Amino acid sequence: MSAVLPRxxxxxxxxxxxxxxxxxxxxxxxxxxxALYLLWKFVPPFVNWAFIDAIWQAPSxxxxxxxxVPGACWAFITEKHRxxxxxxxxxxxxxxxxxxxxxxxxxxxxxxxxxxxxPRLALVWLAGLALIGVLMWGGVFGLSYxxxxxxxxxxxxxxxxxxxxxxAFPLSILLALGRRSDMPVVRSVCVVYIELIRGVPxxxxxxxxSVVMPLFLPNGVTVDKxxxxxxxxxxxxxxxxxEVVRGGLQAIPRGQYEAAEALGLSFAKRxxxxxxxxxxxxxxxxxxxxxxxxxxxxSLVVIIGLFDLLLALKTALNEPAWIGFGAEAYLxxxxxxxIFCYAMSQYSQMLERDLARGxxxxxLKDT
Amino acid sequence: xxxxxxHVRAPxxxxxSASNSQKPRTRWSFNDPHVRALVYQxxxxxxxxxxxxxxxxxxxxxxxxxxxxxxxxxxxxxxGFEIGETSGFAYGAADTYLRxxxxxLANTFRIAAVGVVLATILGTVLxxxxxxxxxxxxxxxxxxxxxxxxxxxxxQLFFWYTIISENLPGPKDALTPLPGxxxxxxxxxxxxLHYDPAQWWLLxxxxxxxxxxFLLVRWATRRxxxxxxxxxxxxxxxxxxxxxxLLVLFAAGIPHEIxxxxxxxxxxxxxxxxxxxxxxxxxGLVVYTAAFIAEIVRAGVLAVDRGQFEAAHALGLPxxxxxRLVVLPQALRVIxxxxxxxxxxxxxxxxxxxAIGYPDLVSIANTTLNQTGQAIEGIMIIMAVYLTISLSIxxxxxxxxxxxxxxxxxT
Numbered sequence: 001m002s003a004v005l006p007r008x009x010x011x012x013x014x015x016x017x018x019x020x021x022x023x024x025x026x027x028x029x030x031x032x033x034x035a036l037y038l039l040w041k042f043v044p045p046f047v048n049w050a051f052i053d054a055i056w057q058a059p060s061x062x063x064x065x066x067x068x069v070p071g072a073c074w075a076f077i078t079e080k081h082r083x084x085x086x087x088x089x090x091x092x093x094x095x096x097x098x099x100x101x102x103x104x105x106x107x108x109x110x111x112x113x114x115x116x117x118x119p120r121l122a123l124v125w126l127a128g129l130a131l132i133g134v135l136m137w138g139g140v141f142g143l144s145y146x147x148x149x150x151x152x153x154x155x156x157x158x159x160x161x162x163x164x165x166x167x168a169f170p171l172s173i174l175l176a177l178g179r180r181s182d183m184p185v186v187r188s189v190c191v192v193y194i195e196l197i198r199g200v201p202x203x204x205x206x207x208x209x210s211v212v213m214p215l216f217l218p219n220g221v222t223v224d225k226x227x228x229x230x231x232x233x234x235x236x237x238x239x240x241x242x243e244v245v246r247g248g249l250q251a252i253p254r255g256q257y258e259a260a261e262a263l264g265l266s267f268a269k270r271x272x273x274x275x276x277x278x279x280x281x282x283x284x285x286x287x288x289x290x291x292x293x294x295x296x297x298x299s300l301v302v303i304i305g306l307f308d309l310l311l312a313l314k315t316a317l318n319e320p321a322w323i324g325f326g327a328e329a330y331l332x333x334x335x336x337x338x339i340f341c342y343a344m345s346q347y348s349q350m351l352e353r354d355l356a357r358g359x360x361x362x363x364l365k366d367t
Numbered sequence: 368x369x370x371x372x373x374h375v376r377a378p379x380x381x382x383x384s385a386s387n388s389q390k391p392r393t394r395w396s397f398n399d400p401h402v403r404a405l406v407y408q409x410x411x412x413x414x415x416x417x418x419x420x421x422x423x424x425x426x427x428x429x430x431x432x433x434x435x436x437x438x439x440x441x442x443x444x445x446x447g448f449e450i451g452e453t454s455g456f457a458y459g460a461a462d463t464y465l466r467x468x469x470x471x472l473a474n475t476f477r478i479a480a481v482g483v484v485l486a487t488i489l490g491t492v493l494x495x496x497x498x499x500x501x502x503x504x505x506x507x508x509x510x511x512x513x514x515x516x517x518x519x520x521x522x523q524l525f526f527w528y529t530i531i532s533e534n535l536p537g538p539k540d541a542l543t544p545l546p547g548x549x550x551x552x553x554x555x556x557x558x559x560l561h562y563d564p565a566q567w568w569l570l571x572x573x574x575x576x577x578x579x580x581f582l583l584v585r586w587a588t589r590r591x592x593x594x595x596x597x598x599x600x601x602x603x604x605x606x607x608x609x610x611x612x613l614l615v616l617f618a619a620g621i622p623h624e625i626x627x628x629x630x631x632x633x634x635x636x637x638x639x640x641x642x643x644x645x646x647x648x649x650x651g652l653v654v655y656t657a658a659f660i661a662e663i664v665r666a667g668v669l670a671v672d673r674g675q676f677e678a679a680h681a682l683g684l685p686x687x688x689x690x691r692l693v694v695l696p697q698a699l700r701v702i703x704x705x706x707x708x709x710x711x712x713x714x715x716x717x718x719x720x721x722a723i724g725y726p727d728l729v730s731i732a733n734t735t736l737n738q739t740g741q742a743i744e745g746i747m748i749i750m751a752v753y754l755t756i757s758l759s760i761x762x763x764x765x766x767x768x769x770x771x772x773x774x775x776x777x778t
Binding site for chain 1: 503514517722746753
């Protein structure tokens with residue numbers, strides 16, 4: 001029997017690290033060299049364009065066009081930032097959408113903290129959304145009335161996404177419960193609704209909201225375009241969220257249903273007190289992923305001409321002075337969307353790790 | 368998935384039978400769950416019917432007042448608009464709306480089919496790259512995935528379209544990353560094989576080769592099962608499949624002249640070209656969907672237990688066979704269902720073409736409904752087409768899932 005040799009000592013050091021992680025064998029080394037070459041070829045020019053040679057502030061597009069070294073013209077964004085943030089909202093009243101934006105952030109922050117996950121959170125949301133509505137519309141408390149057509153910019157994107165999710169979520173719970181109901185009629189109505197909405201592109205629903213929905217209403221009754229688009233987004237989001245909630249409902253072990261029934265609880269109590277709290281908790285990570293999708297999807301309202309962040313940028317680009325700075329405009333839009341979506345996705349991953357350690361996850365694993 | 372429903376239903380008979388055993392229930396009571404269910408469902412039917420009737424009656428009255436025609440008679444009328452690209456079909460402004468919509472559908476399929484193939488390739492490469500032991504490659508793939516899937520597709524489409532149509536140089540100073548390939552603000556121009564009817568023989572040869580390869584693999588598998596003797600059926604089959612067309616190409620002297628694009632005046636002649644719209648849409652769809660596919664592939668490979676690799680190696684299977692016979696079939700079971708929904712998403716997302724002016728089905732239906740004013744019919748056509756695609760793909764998925772499901776396992 002030969003003695004077991006001790007493990008060779010691992011020397012921590014940059015050279016060993018490079019050898020282990022980049023140059024472990026020949027194909028790997030070739031790949032690394034190729035990747036480094038491509039990085040060297042593309043990253044420095046981009047950094048030069050985007051930062052070093054960029055023009056951050058300029059009174060007009062002239063200095064951008066006459067610059068000797070081609071650099072990004074971020075002056076376009078600086079110059080138009082009010083328009084990008086608030087659209088055509090009356091200039092003197094810009095503090096109102098500004099405060100509304102901050103309120104949105106506050107709502108997101110509160111909802112992200114687990115110790116606020118109580119039924120009272122729903123009330124906080126109701127109050128917050130109502131306050132945002134009052135701020136944006138005005139007409140009371142001495143605020144001047146601002147019609148929907150003048151809302152725009154980033155705040156409109158936040159409104160569409162947040163109100164969309166806030167209203168779609170309760171609807172989706174009803175749909176998910178309905179899809180799992182024993183009553184054949186309820187079940188078929190929910191299945192048809194969910195599959196119908198999920199089977200068609202969002203654009204077709206938005207077109208429907210913009211051109212067909214006015215025909216549905218009796219003569220004289222009009223609903224403005226923003227609200228119609230918002231309804232379409234809510235109906236769309238509800239179908240997707242319903243499938244996520246249904247996944248959560250299916251993951252609840254049968255013993256929980258049986259125990260609730262054995263206690264003699266009614267359907268409403270069983271659902272509200274036993275099943276939903278557990279089902280929603282385990283569906284939070286996929287729910288957040290769906291929220292990310294919906295946040296991105298609000299950009300589609302551009303196609304029916306609603307003035308969200310993206311259309312505000314596009315409109316600013318149409319000004320003769322700023323034609324040709326599309327790359328800067330869309331990179332900026334990408335950055336804004338990325339910040340929101342990346343924050344949500346990191347949050348959802350953190351939550352997933354947390355919940356994997358929690359009591360619910362352990363209970364589920366045991367069954 | 369039906370577990371939950373079953374056990375909820377199970378205790379229901381207990382209650383009625385307890386009272387039924389003494390005397391049959393004669394009075395209808397709201398406490399009886401069956402009666403309650405009937406009442407609820409009747410109420411739901413009434414509500415749905417009422418809402419439906421309300422919308423339909425309003426719509427009919429509105430259409431009547433605004434003198435908007437109804438029905439699909441407009442499909443046979445002359446469309447009167449030109450379509451930028453027609454996927455190889457003949458079309459003119461004098462053709463009917465029906466034909467225009469057909470062209471739109473063909474354009475949708477042209478972008479979706481190419482997009483699905485390219486996104487699968489790019490996504491698989493990225494997914495495997497993210498699992499690579501090479502730190503740099505894994506990092507780069509991770510950055511790609513995180514960036515691409517957190518930016519809305521529409522923003523990406525606008526970006527690529529701007530880059531192609533505004534920031535690329537004109538045909539005169541077109542970029543040529545590879546000889547014969549030109550990138551300019553007129554789109555992407557590349558060399559193609561000059562068409563000749565005799566080239567159909569190549570396709571025939573390829574098909575024959577495929578059939579031979581298929582039979583060969585089946586024979587080799589059976590022989591191995593019976594005798595244990597092995598035969599390199601895959602490599603030989605692959606060789607036949609590729610070799611046969613090449614043999615036909617050179618031996619039979621089938622014309623294979625390559626058309627290179629050349630600059631003439633202000634544009635290219637010869638070769639084939641992708642319009643800026645098609646190129647931007649294809650690029651955007653592929654780059655965006657690949658990020659999602661990469662995550663699916665990664666999850667699929669990670670889902671296969673390490674022990675499976677090790678067991679396969681312990682059995683003496685070489686790496687490639689362990690992959691093909693042990694790991695891949697198990698990974699595919701995890702990969703295929705979400706992959707199909709990504710393909711569906713790509714197809715549905717191709718409707719964003721309308722934003723950058725690529726004439727897909729939605730874009731043409733939109734033009735049609737603007738011209739005829741028949742919005743309801745236009746949107747019904749869009750929805751019907753996409754629903755048909757979605758439902759047939761989910762039907763196929765269900766069939767596939769039943770086929771690959773673990774035998775005897777509850778799914």
